[in-house]
Amino acid sequence: AAHSFDYDMIVIGGGSGGLACSREAAKLGKKVAVLDYVRPSPPGTKWGLGGTCVNVGCIPKKLYHTAGLVGQTLEDAKHYGWNVEKEKVQHNWEDLKSNIQDHIGSINWGYRVALRDENVEYINGMGEFVDPHTVKVTTFNRKTNAPQSSKQITARHIVIAVGGRPKYLDLPAGVDRELCITSDDLFSLSKPPGKTLVVGASYVSLECAGFLTELGYDTTVMARSIFLRGFDQECAEKIVDYMSAHGTKFIRPAVPINMEKTEQNQVKVTWSQDKGTAASDVYDTVVLAVGRVPETRWLGLDKAGVVSDGAGKLVVNQAEQTNIQHIFGIGDVLQDKPELTPLAIQTGKLLSRRLYQGSSELTDYDMIPTTVFTPLEYGSIGLSEEAAIAKFGESNIEVYHSYFKPLEWTVPHREDNACFTKLICVRSENDRVVGFHYLGPNAGEVTQGYAVAMRLRATKSDFAATIGIHPTTSEEVIKLRISKSSGSDAKTTG
Ligand code: FAD
Numbered sequence: 001a002a003h004s005f006d007y008d009m010i011v012i013g014g015g016s017g018g019l020a021c022s023r024e025a026a027k028l029g030k031k032v033a034v035l036d037y038v039r040p041s042p043p044g045t046k047w048g049l050g051g052t053c054v055n056v057g058c059i060p061k062k063l064y065h066t067a068g069l070v071g072q073t074l075e076d077a078k079h080y081g082w083n084v085e086k087e088k089v090q091h092n093w094e095d096l097k098s099n100i101q102d103h104i105g106s107i108n109w110g111y112r113v114a115l116r117d118e119n120v121e122y123i124n125g126m127g128e129f130v131d132p133h134t135v136k137v138t139t140f141n142r143k144t145n146a147p148q149s150s151k152q153i154t155a156r157h158i159v160i161a162v163g164g165r166p167k168y169l170d171l172p173a174g175v176d177r178e179l180c181i182t183s184d185d186l187f188s189l190s191k192p193p194g195k196t197l198v199v200g201a202s203y204v205s206l207e208c209a210g211f212l213t214e215l216g217y218d219t220t221v222m223a224r225s226i227f228l229r230g231f232d233q234e235c236a237e238k239i240v241d242y243m244s245a246h247g248t249k250f251i252r253p254a255v256p257i258n259m260e261k262t263e264q265n266q267v268k269v270t271w272s273q274d275k276g277t278a279a280s281d282v283y284d285t286v287v288l289a290v291g292r293v294p295e296t297r298w299l300g301l302d303k304a305g306v307v308s309d310g311a312g313k314l315v316v317n318q319a320e321q322t323n324i325q326h327i328f329g330i331g332d333v334l335q336d337k338p339e340l341t342p343l344a345i346q347t348g349k350l351l352s353r354r355l356y357q358g359s360s361e362l363t364d365y366d367m368i369p370t371t372v373f374t375p376l377e378y379g380s381i382g383l384s385e386e387a388a389i390a391k392f393g394e395s396n397i398e399v400y401h402s403y404f405k406p407l408e409w410t411v412p413h414r415e416d417n418a419c420f421t422k423l424i425c426v427r428s429e430n431d432r433v434v435g436f437h438y439l440g441p442n443a444g445e446v447t448q449g450y451a452v453a454m455r456l457r458a459t460k461s462d463f464a465a466t467i468g469i470h471p472t473t474s475e476e477v478i479k480l481r482i483s484k485s486s487g488s489d490a491k492t493t494g
């Protein structure tokens with residue numbers, strides 16, 4: 001208690017979680033510093049304040065996805081009476097890239113202004129622990145990236161919000177670091193990606209491959225096992241079927257074993273596939289989307305005595321407290337928690353309210369909704385069918401499912417039986433809905449509200465008693481009546 005610190009709170013990392021936490025603490029009258037430093041990616045990409053979501057995540061990826069959807073709309077347009085001459089429709093990567101990057105620049109600036117207005121001290125420097133209450137801050141030269149100056153600051157509370165960065169394959173001699181890019185580089189690529197290989201089967205991989213295909217690039221996904229691990233596998237396969245039908249190529253199961261630069265400055269990728277046979281092809285761009293690594297290894301966690309798991313993720317209690325009482329973790333650095341921006345924001349805000357406002361509200365990690373922005377979008381809440389069976393037992397689960405065709409797809413004669421929805425219910429709990437799945441247009445918009453109902457423990461009959469909005473795709477969820485156990489066909493008959 002006799003201690004005096006420079007700050008009430010130091011937040012290491014100015015991304016979704018760190019900004020929300022520091023701004024809330026300052027709003028509650030505390031003296032707060034937030035440190036944000038972006039290590040350049042292997043190809044040298046850097047960006048401004050705001051973390052992954054704003055610069056190299058949610059925001060650019062949804063805008064590129066939208067560019068892809070606009071292309072699809074142009075295809076549909078002639079059926080709606082618009083005279084769109086196909087030969088005249090062209091896409092320009094550079095224009096899209098600069099417009100998106102300009103928007104990101106304006107968000108970066110908006111954050112800096114907000115922090116200044118709200119009395120949060122922003123330091124564009126890298127933080128690392130010296131001892132449990134002391135952080136060393138190093139600033140770097142903007143041009144050369146060489147360390148420039150350093151100082152030590154202390155705080156009563158320290159919040160670790162450093163997020164993660166894309167994983168590499170670690171091929172022999174580091175060839176993948178030299179020849180591949182990741183989502184950290186793709187959205188600001190100065191020239192069109194051309195023929196592209198995307199390695200990995202994460203949602204990031206499928207989203208990137210999806211918009212590249214829709215923008216007209218020859219795109220291949222290479223996966224070593226299942227798609228979208230952790231997500232409902234029936235839905236994951238339907239996404240891949242739709243993408244295949246719309247031009248994305250898939251190589252599976254396969255893993256890259258070597259890469260080399262060709263004389264034309266392309267990348268020759270050799271992979272090992274079924275039964276160990278090798279094959280190869282040449283690409284203009286290779287994007288790795290094989291998962292993310294937490295940024296904790298540069299933090300000197302041992303100097304503060306903070307425990308992390310084998311992967312470098314923080315082990316925290318339900319109040320996001322590490323094993324050291326005054327050190328907390330929020331966002332993507334947490335072990336076994338979904339990596340999502342709204343969750344990082346909520347967790348950061350509630351942490352500051354508990355520390356400085358006497359609140360006792362904890363982050364609720366149950367029934368978190370999410371959407372994968374693949375060309376056929378996928379919204380989900382709660383459990384996958386696999387997870388529901390594992391948790392409740394197969395005989396205690398009923399699944400209601402149906403394909404559907406959006407009205408908007410009929411006039412342009414788009415395909416039948418691509419869009420799909422299912423609800424997973426627990427029989428012994430009056431058919432309480434524990435899993436929501438929706439494959440179709442505007443999945444994020446459709447999914448969000450249903451999460452409120454599921455938090456309130458809605459049952460299948462609550463869904464059925466709700467009046468739909470006609471004509472929408474969201475009403476398909478309300479209308480579900482074919483159970484899997486009945487064996488009836490979930491396909492529509494046109
Ligand atoms: P981050 O936002 O990563 O912020 C951490 C910050 O800390 C970074 O700026 C980092 O440079 C900085 N930092 C790291 N170490 C230090 C240090 N030692 N000192 C100072 N600063 C440091 N989520 C969604 O909800 N919806 C989506 O659609 C979505 N799409 C995504 C698409 C992609 C391609 C990716 C990669 C992610 C996506 N996410 C999405 C996930 C989302 O971006 C993250 O969950 C979110 O950004 C996590 O916030 P965070 O605060 O934990 O970390």
Ligand code: NA7
Binds near residue numbers: 291
């Ligand atoms: P994920 O979702 O775990 O995805 C990683 C993907 O990359 C997955 O498809 C992996 O295949 C694949 N992978 C990993 N290493 C390799 C190598 N060496 N070679 C080929 N392919 C590889 O990681 P994210 O970090 O993107 O996911 C973050 C969040 O998304 C997470 O919280 C989930 O809730 C959803 P695998 O399945 O292991 O065979």
